[in-house]
Amino acid sequence: MPKPSPFPSPASPLEPGYGAASALSPLFLAVLALLLTLVSARAMPAPGSGALVLRSEAAVPVEAPRLATDFAVTVSGPTLRTIVTQAFRNTTDRWVEGTYVYPLPEDAAVDAMTMIVGERVIVAGIKERAAARRVYEAARAEGKTAALTEQERPNVFTNAVANIGPGETVVVRIEIQQAVSVSAGIRTLRLPLVVAPRYNPAPPAATLISETGESADPVPDRDRIEPPVLDPARHAPINPVAITVRLDAGFPVGALRSATHPIRVEETGPTARRVTLGEGVVPADRDFELTWEPAPGAEPSLGLFREEIGGETYVLATLNPPTAAAGTRPPRDVTFVIDNSGSMAGDSMRQAKAGLLAGLARLHPEDRVNVIRFDNTWDALFPEPVPASPETLRRAERFVGALEARGGTEMLAPLTAALNDPTPEDRNRLRQIVFLTDGAVGNEAQLFEAIQRGLGRSRLFMVGIGAAPNGHLMRHAAEIGRGSFTAIHTVDQVAERTRALYAKLEEPAATGLRASFTEEGAEVTPDPLPDLYRGEPLTLAARLAKGTGGLTVSGTVDGRPWSRTLSLSEAAPGTGISKVWARARIGEAETGRITGRLTAEAADAAILKLALAHGLTTRLTSLVAVDATPRRAAGTPLAATDLPLNLPAGWDFEKVFGERPSGVSPIRERHAGLTPAVAPAPAREIRLPQTGIGFLPRLWLGLGLALAGLAVGLLSRRARAAR
The missing domain is CATH 2.60.40 (Immunoglobulin-like)
Structure with missing residues (x-):
């Protein structure tokens, strides 16, 4: 069971469109206020450039709401349940609407949302998307606090919270359900924590409407998946996250590790563990991954x-x-496709190169090979796959070694070229495509269509690279391509995960x-x-x-x-x-x-x-919660802002967005209306009731300090009375 939350669960379901509010005790409010003022010893530094100021819809600068997030994950054998708690803190003296674009696992079923405003708890209801949007907009206009959860992609969601009062914190809690991923005996939990900036191909210059009357824009919702992104050279990390995993594997647990974050592990039973982040809170700038496997003999x-x-x-x-019998390895035609666009700069490029070179090293002389690279252009090493002779492999290694990250991510043309099969009738060879990329694109549907049209006898294996790969693209492309998806988050994972991937490719599938x-x-x-x-x-x-x-x-x-x-x-x-x-x-x-x-x-x-x-959130349905009581007076302005995101760890801002203009904000920050504060000032932070940073000790410490302060106040009052 998950750790008891300080946010009580409402007892009754939501009526269509609105919420049944239940009063909270003064003790809860006191505890919540105390929790929001506790500061971790490992708190992230304040930005040297001052507070983050966003231009509102009325072009009036307003400070962006603060956001803190807590993940509480309960793993029960083959399934897991996650409660994501987001606290939006308005540090200004204005009424604010905040919109936050955030990721969730691509296979997650989002089925519940609760909003907490002051003493009231409002449970969201599921409605058709357009109807939920109308309910939310009406509540916003009437001055009521409301929250709306919408799906932009199966792994990208938007939370909009309207009418956050001056100095107020609104808490939104989302619940999701998943199956545990299993591969080669290893169970994996992956929590995406940041939406990576995406390359969105431009619509056709001449024809913007297709023959069916629909938009020909390959990314028709581009404005909804382009949140502002901070330049890490100008701003310290924001959006702190805490994570607690309560694991009951259902079998004795052997190795338990995270390649992405330091963790603390507490044994709570022969089949159970409690896992928290070793650093307490971390910035939301990379995915969190946790893997576990059975103890020897317990599989x-x-x-x-x-x-x-x-x-x-x-x-x-x-x-x-x-598994197949030994000695049945058939000859293969393997085409490697490697992304060398700007978003792959740094660690991602090194990981992709190492992964591709590991694949070349496993080829046999009877195999055939080709390598395709792409950014906003693409090149193939050979017109079609050629025998994997020692000279061929040396040429391929030199080709890969010379690659540099640059430019945009035009994925459609190289994908189509890789799928093109010059010998579709040859059933004696396995035809495999290994595609190494971070998947940072917005035209996923266009790519899925290309895979479906051109797959033929090929099999597509997606290798997700970097701190925040696009899991929706990777998993779905592999599904349509009848292959598999492998994630490589760090250089340390390259050898282990590519070895497992290429070993799979060398054996016939169960078909x-x-x-x-x-x-x-x-x-x-x-x-x-x-x-x-x-x-x-x-x-x-x-x-x-x-x-x-x-x-x-x-x-x-x-x-x-x-x-x-x-x-x-x-x-x-x-x-x-x-x-x-x-x-x-x-x-x-x-x-x-x-x-x-x-x-x-x-x-x-x-x-x-x-x-x-x-009760699931999808492309066609949304969760909406509305506090029935109007709170913002008629005529009082409401400033609307988009909460900024961190750049994924390891990414190079200039490689993605171009060189920083001198004297003005970078292009992504200008696009979002982001301007620096007038004078440097320490950033005010909020802290959720973090399950991962020693909540109870800090709570008792806070209560102790509060009691000590009360005692000092009483003694001072008595001293004044005596005088």
């Missing part, structure tokens, strides 16, 4: 779980197909996989099942009316039939499986729309039905 051969909801049964199954239930009418996801490689377990979810009988998974491994049958009576109780199933089905509908398997109308209807039934 479960099968994970089968079930959940009963609304008279229906939801099943989550994970199993490992057998033609099918899942069949004894009970008719089972709705299975993913559908169809993907090809699998060594160490890649099959994870599927299903909805059944009764949940009786068994599940059989069958396919072909190394040219031989293979099958495995499981009895649903063996399934252990699970939680959140219905949300995981619904989120996966929504993802399939989105894929069907992009690839043409479903019409836009049919896909939208399926998405909307699933989202409203399961």
